[in-house]
Amino acid sequence: xxxxxxxxxxxxxxxxxxxxxxxxxxxxxxxIVKRSSEAQKAWARVPLKDRLAIATKFVDEFxxxxxxxxxxxxxxxxxxxxxxxxxxxxxxxxxxxxxxxAESSLADVGLxxxxxxxxxxxxxxxxLGVVLVIAPWNFPYLTSINSVLPAIVAGxxxxxxxxxxTPLTAERLALALHRAGLPENVIQVxxxxxxxxxxxxxxxxxxxxxGVALELGGKDPAYVRADADLAYTVAExxxxxxxxxxxxxxxxxxxxxxTSFLGYRLGDPTKSETNLGPVVxxxxxxxxxxxxxxxVEAGARALVPEELFLNPETGNLEGTAYVAPxxxxxxxxxMDVMMEETFGPIVGIQKVSGDEEATRLxxxxxxGLTASIWTNAEKDPESQNAFLRLxxxxxxxxxxxxxCDYLDPALAWVGVKDSGRGISxxxxxxxxxxxxxxxxxxxxxS
Numbered sequence: 433x434x435x436x437x438x439x440x441x442x443x444x445x446x447x448x449x450x451x452x453x454x455x456x457x458x459x460x461x462x463x464i465v466k467r468s469s470e471a472q473k474a475w476a477r478v479p480l481k482d483r484l485a486i487a488t489k490f491v492d493e494f495x496x497x498x499x500x501x502x503x504x505x506x507x508x509x510x511x512x513x514x515x516x517x518x519x520x521x522x523x524x525x526x527x528x529x530x531x532x533x534a535e536s537s538l539a540d541v542g543l544x545x546x547x548x549x550x551x552x553x554x555x556x557x558x559x560l561g562v563v564l565v566i567a568p569w570n571f572p573y574l575t576s577i578n579s580v581l582p583a584i585v586a587g588x589x590x591x592x593x594x595x596x597x598t599p600l601t602a603e604r605l606a607l608a609l610h611r612a613g614l615p616e617n618v619i620q621v622x623x624x625x626x627x628x629x630x631x632x633x634x635x636x637x638x639x640x641x642x643g644v645a646l647e648l649g650g651k652d653p654a655y656v657r658a659d660a661d662l663a664y665t666v667a668e669x670x671x672x673x674x675x676x677x678x679x680x681x682x683x684x685x686x687x688x689x690x691t692s693f694l695g696y697r698l699g700d701p702t703k704s705e706t707n708l709g710p711v712v713x714x715x716x717x718x719x720x721x722x723x724x725x726x727x728v729e730a731g732a733r734a735l736v737p738e739e740l741f742l743n744p745e746t747g748n749l750e751g752t753a754y755v756a757p758x759x760x761x762x763x764x765x766x767m768d769v770m771m772e773e774t775f776g777p778i779v780g781i782q783k784v785s786g787d788e789e790a791t792r793l794x795x796x797x798x799x800g801l802t803a804s805i806w807t808n809a810e811k812d813p814e815s816q817n818a819f820l821r822l823x824x825x826x827x828x829x830x831x832x833x834x835x836c837d838y839l840d841p842a843l844a845w846v847g848v849k850d851s852g853r854g855i856s857x858x859x860x861x862x863x864x865x866x867x868x869x870x871x872x873x874x875x876x877x878s
Contacts, residue, residue: 444510550876559587645854650801
């Protein structure tokens with residue numbers, strides 16, 4: 433069967449075509465990479481202060497788009513329009529923070545040469561060259577900015593490949609950067625098949641060694657200790673589990689308490705009163721329903737009647753991208769719903785006897801993105817000590833105390849196991865986008 437030559441984005445809630453983009457050919461891709469490489473050489477010679485000035489102006493240009501983005505993004509991936517502003521704020525927050533630490537993160541690292549008089553030694557951060565960023569659809573601006581802006585500030589050129597579900601997001605980022613004064617070919621948007629052999633050739637088979645950083649999925653557990661403040665914890669975990677219809681890599685998917693769903697309205701995401709939209713596609717909805725069905729057939733109990741979420745907008749949920757939120761009890765780690773990423777508004781609640789069993793179960797996962805622990809650590813020093821002991825035992829990139837599903841740009845965002853490799857955000861994110869060049873000078877020849 434011939435490979436597709438274009439992609440059409442389908443709006444999740446009404447299944448209508450939104451935009452179509454044509455895939456680049458092999459020869460076009462070769463030309464794009466060549467132009468990107470040439471542009472990068474010139475861009476790397478631009479002083480850091482001038483690169484930062486353009487990146488700072490990008491922040492202003494992106495902020496000017498804040499009224500155009502919400503509905504456009506909702507139509508692409510289905511998140512309620514009322515919840516898009518948070519992604520815009522987060523994108524700006526991350527951009528500003530990464531710009532604020534750029535000079536110190538990219539500065540030469542000098543060595544004290546008291547032990548070697550007559551020498552000067554330092555380590556310089558130099559750009560990698562051309563960086564390929566493959567952005568997901570669930571938080572397309574937030575995830576793109578983690579790598580795109582620091583890569584450009586560090587002197588790289590960027591090829592930005594958006595998800596076919598959210599092609600307009602990459603085009604907006606590129607437009608804002610170009611309006612800010614970034615040379616045309618320093619960032620280019622690529623529309624390619626998700627399974628395109630171009631990626632394999634560009635990232636793996638091309639001559640030379642290619643660095644790869646991956647931020648993938650998660651099955652992020654939350655452990656509620658006996659001393660947790662349940663009133664606070666319930667509200668926080670409900671939001672962590674079901675925001676964006678559970679379509680977050682660090683969404684809470686395995687929890688230990690029963691929650692209430694009052695106040696959630698599943699419906700048309702373009703309406704301001706909706707706070708729970710569809711999942712991204714019919715295929716995703718079908719896969720989520722199958723996880724729930726298989727778990728129930730294996731002995732799990734579903735606590736939330738689907739009828740609570742039927743309304744004139746959603747109708748019968750079967751055959752649509754609308755998925756009612758669900759809480760499952762009597763679950764165990766033989767079930768896919770507890771071991772595989774659901775990427776939907778479904779959580780399982782499993783009882784544990786204490787810290788030791790909780791740690792074992794949280795680590796019994798192919799993923800390791802985040803974990804959260806809920807305990808009375810603010811008032812009880814022993815609870816805080818227990819939390820710190822758990823931090824050392826958990827095999828995850830981030831451990832939260834009494835919060836979840838949040839990226840602090842000052843902290844390294846990193847996954848372990850099948851959740852990925854490499855680092856974004858924080859000063860360490862710049863290390864991922866540069867290489868170290870050692871300089872050894874003998875300045876006293878007498």
